[in-house]
Amino acid sequence: MFSPMVDPELVAPNGPPEEALARAVTAALRAPSVFNTQPWHWRLHDGVAELWADRDRQLATVDPDGRLLVLSCGVALHHARIAVAAAGRHPVVTRFPDPGHAGPLAELRIGGPYEPADEERRAYAAIAARHTDRRPYAAETDIPRETLALLRDAAESAGAHLHVLRDDQVPELTVAAAGASMTETADPAYSEELNVWTHRPSPAGDGVPVETAVRPVPRRVPVRDFAPGADGLAPGGGTDRHARYAVVFTDADDVRAWLAAGEATSAVLLAATVHGLATNPVSDVVETPVARDRLAALLARIGHPQLVVRLGRGTPAQPVPRTPRRAGP
Structure with missing residues (x-):
């Protein structure tokens, strides 16, 4: 801490x-x-x-x-x-x-x-x-319930909600993520947009460099392949067995709610970092209507899913390269 x-x-x-x-x-x-x-x-x-x-x-x-x-x-x-x-x-x-x-x-x-x-x-x-770690997380330790409760409180304090998926709900998230991936990768416009933001000129200070993208490996819930066909970051020895998946959701689904979801996401990510957790915001499962609807069903349709956050124990001995940042506001 x-x-x-x-x-x-x-x-x-x-x-x-x-x-x-x-x-x-x-x-x-x-x-x-x-x-x-x-x-x-x-x-x-x-x-x-x-x-x-x-x-x-x-x-x-x-x-x-x-x-x-x-x-x-x-x-x-x-x-x-x-x-x-x-x-x-x-x-x-x-x-x-x-x-x-x-x-x-x-x-x-x-x-x-x-x-x-x-x-x-x-x-x-x-x-x-804080940094995004897309590698599979270590399998040794569960996240304490008290820590998950603190993350829920952090989201609430910022104007949104957090639902941590139960183990029996994770397969539905897997289906949503796989379906979103199939839909997006079949679209040439998506591939072009992905290529633009993973091959940015160095002075731009933005995007997802190939060296920060993780090579695809089998895992419970697939993550976006930011560099298809490229030799990205080694995935390490994690399995995601004890990873937890949390849905940031809101009561409404308008611009004000999206802004609140962002503030809540920040609160959750920072609180997770304070408590020694690795984090990975997952947006592909809200980028297609079908996947987003599956998430809404996991929430019993009491709210509108805005983002998923993968949580777990990272590998401190193998730090992830930092993504670039722009120089000014």
């Missing part, structure tokens, strides 16, 4: 809001996103950081409705507000997603002094340590 440390330079208690916001936005650069598109940009002015969706980075084939684009922006928003809170200032967030995409998704301001909880300090420390 991380010690509750925070960069004292992040937010000076009496410093200008613009400087504090710039530091928080910098912390948000570490946020994960679909295909590592980082589909957001921040506008800093007059003590406000506006979060905008970058529609030029939307995946036209994988994400035609912009669900995963907005969700990715929500992850970045949560990272930024955790950075402000952990440094002892109150993060003031106004959310106003416009279904017509005419304005920003949210605004972040710096409020007065704030006493962060240890969980917030640890979550901030986890921003730098």
